[in-house]
Amino acid sequence: MPNPTARRRRRRHATLALASIAVAACGLTSCDATTAKNAQSATTAPRTSATASSASPTATTAAQPSLHMITNRGHRLAFYVTPGHGPAIVLDAGGGLDASYWKKIVPVLAKQTRSEIITYDRTGEGRSSDVPGPWRAQNAASDLAAGLTQLGVTKNVVLVSHSLAGEIATYFVRQHPHWIAGAVLVDASLPEFYTDGETAKLVAGNEQQIAALKKKPQTRATRQLLAEADHYGPVHRAYHKLSWPQSVPATAIVSAKTPFPTPVDAQLWRQAQQEFVSAAPNRRLVVADRSSHDIPIDRPDVVIKTIEDMANQVR
Template identity: 60%
Template sequence: MKNILTRRRTHRVLPTMLLLAVTAGTLTACGGAAPTPANSASSASAAPTSSTSAAPTSSASEPSADSTLHMINNEGRRLAFHVTPGHLPAIVLDAGGGLDSSYWKDLVPKLAAATGSEIITYDRAGLGDSDEVPGPWDVKSAASDLETGLRELGVTRNAVLVSHSQAGEVATYLTGANPRLVSGAVLVDASLPEFYTDSEIARVVAANKPQVDAAKADPSTKENRQLIATAESYVPMHQAYHQVSWPDSVPVTVMVSEKTPFDGSPEDAQLWRDAAAMFAKAGPGRTLVTAEGSSHNIPIDRPDLVLSEIEKMAATRG
């Protein structure tokens, strides 16, 4: 595995924003990663403190007119969860870095109609209607936020998790710590552990150093803060992520785009595809699906394919 991912490469200049690309797609498509407190990471089983719910709302990040906004508190962070009613098991949609729940606005009503399932979307910390919290991005803290929200909403087992891009990291930690909470998953051009060899991490960081330095010179925008937050924890977080495994008890469909986040770098795009293929072969119950002709934003470019794969997983695991 490592021989494939660490093979000798030329030293071409990579496309800009690859620090975000490997977690969130291009800057224009997906933006940065959500900042969360550096020292507030907790185990994914952390208990929620309190929650409130409201009637249907016209929140800017709301993905569906039929959804209800629930503001849930986890370790001082107020997080926005949007629930479209239906039967259990719930289908949970998690967008890539820099994106809030509105990313799924076109898919949610179609998915609800096709499956009759409860559909849950949410805004990670710093995005949409959720609180912005300073500090390096922490994937375990993000996983704790998602688990707390689901449990507060009554989802304690058998959820079908749909995770795009950077959300693949959240899904991997959440599912590894709580395999009974997730009955199956669809990982949509997701950030996967196999991609993050030391050489690839170093390559991505070096390619993005000028832009990170520029963001630090003027950190006043949310996009700059998100880029800085991602950069501050990027190396140790992804070194650790490279060692994480998906539990064999949870089936997963691995969708990979044809163009990947590295459309301008064929070599790195192939490494991304190789990582998806290796992940799919690494355990039982894993299926690899290629979204032909799609950019990294498969839910936008190939929504029917994403809908079909979610329906299959929900029908099997329901």
């Protein structure tokens, strides 16, 4: 019987290749998120950076999340709420992933912060509806806003966004800056990365994979991949022109390995994270040592500590 975890990781990396960032990282059918980890020891980062502690989270007992089905523009979205106090912490997983991506982090955060924790399934994922047509981060931001509005969570929010969800976060925070007390961007897809040259390179690298995918039998997963890949070039050239509101504090966590196997692309990824952080004094960089792009899986301790720091900062 196929291993469901391995299958989900293969799909995860296919999504990275097609719709998020890492075109060259792996093929559509095979790539393991748990590649050999970087053995380097923790070091002191530059002045604008911080390296998080390596302590592992412990098992905890926390309240179980309740399911809330939200309607926006005719489709249904699944939100999961673990009760607590403010600030509310909202977790948004990367491309091809649903709320279960955070299942090991949520109970620890709930126990240690006493905050309300919210996760959700984007359209085409988990219990949420499929929506035909191209996927756009702006529409996903509208879904998130509708969910938080219907849940009554529209102020003092700590938004945590991984990978592709960084694009959703950028649109969301630009539209609702007063809702967000602070953000944690986990190896997030940021506007600074998508220069004309890098975007053209990603588009060219995707062409054969997209063509091959269109020839395969269509499933929910493949339809979602193609929706996210639609008009990738124009979408990301427009995204490159956006900026994060300077009034909203943010911490960017960058992985040790980045999503890319090639040194040039990996360095561009790191530079984009640093450029984002350097653009305002209320931002900082955290380096997740010994981590692949899947920082919440490889180094949940780094993610938890950084979220706790942000929550304490904005209380």
